[in-house]
Amino acid sequence: xxxxxxxxxxxxxxxxxxxxxxxxxxxxxxxxxxxxxxxxxxxxxxxxxxxxxxxxxxxxxxxxxxxxxxxxxxxxxxxxxxxxxxxxxxxxxxxxxxxxxxxxxxxxxxxxxxxxxxxxxxxxxxxxxxxxxxxxxxxxxxxxxxxxxxxxxxxxxxxxxxxxxxxxxxxxxxxxxxxxxxxxxxxxxxxxxxxxxxxxxxxxxxxxxxxxxxxxxxxxxxxxxxxxxxxxxxxxxxxxxxxxxxxxxxxxxxxxxxxxxxxxxxxxxxxxxxxxxxxxxxxxxxxxxxxxxxxxx
Numbered sequence: 001x002x003x004x005x006x007x008x009x010x011x012x013x014x015x016x017x018x019x020x021x022x023x024x025x026x027x028x029x030x031x032x033x034x035x036x037x038x039x040x041x042x043x044x045x046x047x048x049x050x051x052x053x054x055x056x057x058x059x060x061x062x063x064x065x066x067x068x069x070x071x072x073x074x075x076x077x078x079x080x081x082x083x084x085x086x087x088x089x090x091x092x093x094x095x096x097x098x099x100x101x102x103x104x105x106x107x108x109x110x111x112x113x114x115x116x117x118x119x120x121x122x123x124x125x126x127x128x129x130x131x132x133x134x135x136x137x138x139x140x141x142x143x144x145x146x147x148x149x150x151x152x153x154x155x156x157x158x159x160x161x162x163x164x165x166x167x168x169x170x171x172x173x174x175x176x177x178x179x180x181x182x183x184x185x186x187x188x189x190x191x192x193x194x195x196x197x198x199x200x201x202x203x204x205x206x207x208x209x210x211x212x213x214x215x216x217x218x219x220x221x222x223x224x225x226x227x228x229x230x231x232x233x234x235x236x237x238x239x240x241x242x243x244x245x246x247x248x249x250x251x252x253x254x255x256x257x258x259x260x261x262x263x264x265x266x267x268x269x270x271x272x273x274x275x276x277x278x279x280x281x282x283x284x285x286x287x288x289x290x291x292x293x294x295x296x297x
Contacts, residue, residue: 058119079119098154173279
């Protein structure tokens with residue numbers, strides 16, 4: 001990954017505190033010690049990160065060579081949904097804004113690695129948002145391999161962001177959905193962004209036995225699911241109130257969800273209030289439409 005992009009992200013997306021913090025508790029669904037709360041230096045910097053990290057979302061690391069501005073043109077025209085005929089309202093609802101950010105911050109701030117770039121799954125003949133988890137990452141340690149299959153919601157209203165997460169969380173944390181995401185890799189297995197032995201053998205195992213139990217995969221490969229949920233939204237009156245309101249919304253409106261999957265999992269939230277969600281997205285779209293050159297080369 002480009003050092004200029006790494007430096008810019010580290011200098012722009014700033015750690016504020018972990019939850020619990022004072023009277024603000026972590027979410028009722030968080031299984032690790034903390035949720036993570038960040039701020040951003042300013043909205044324009046966040047737009048800059050999204051715009052410059054599109055190619056990292058669209059291409060594997062080994063393909064990021066040559067003229068990066070030309071790759072940016074290819075990414076926008078062939079590897080993600082941006083339709084000129086879509087209304088402004090529809091374009092502002094595109095999922096790539098948040099997915100690009102989640103892809104980058106997990107790699108830079110949480111040291112995960114992408115299994116494969118999501119751009120390889122876009123079908124230009126059927127221009128729809130990419131399906132499946134919003135990131136397909138992994139972290140490998142002596143204890144085993146954790147699959148970082150994440151979710152991001154990037155809405156003006158924190159209530160909508162949280163409600164959208166919990167509409168589908170029982171599906172997301174389930175054997176069936178997990179298996180289908182693994183199966184999605186099999187036609188693309190020669191395009192993987194990694195030669196990690198566990199990942200390669202896991203995908204081959206699923207390819208040869210599509211109905212293999214998730215529990216058996218857990219036992220054979222020491223698998224663990226990590227499910228980071230990234231929320232970006234407009235602020236309330238102050239930062240702490242925004243964070244506490246997000247946590248309260250989860251507890252008050254979405255308790256009692258049955259999260260059931262045949263492997264151990266870790267779930268946590270990454271929270272980033274911004275000044276103006278709509279303006280950030282409009283800025284990125286303006287740069288895309290005007291063929292603005294990349295700045296973080």
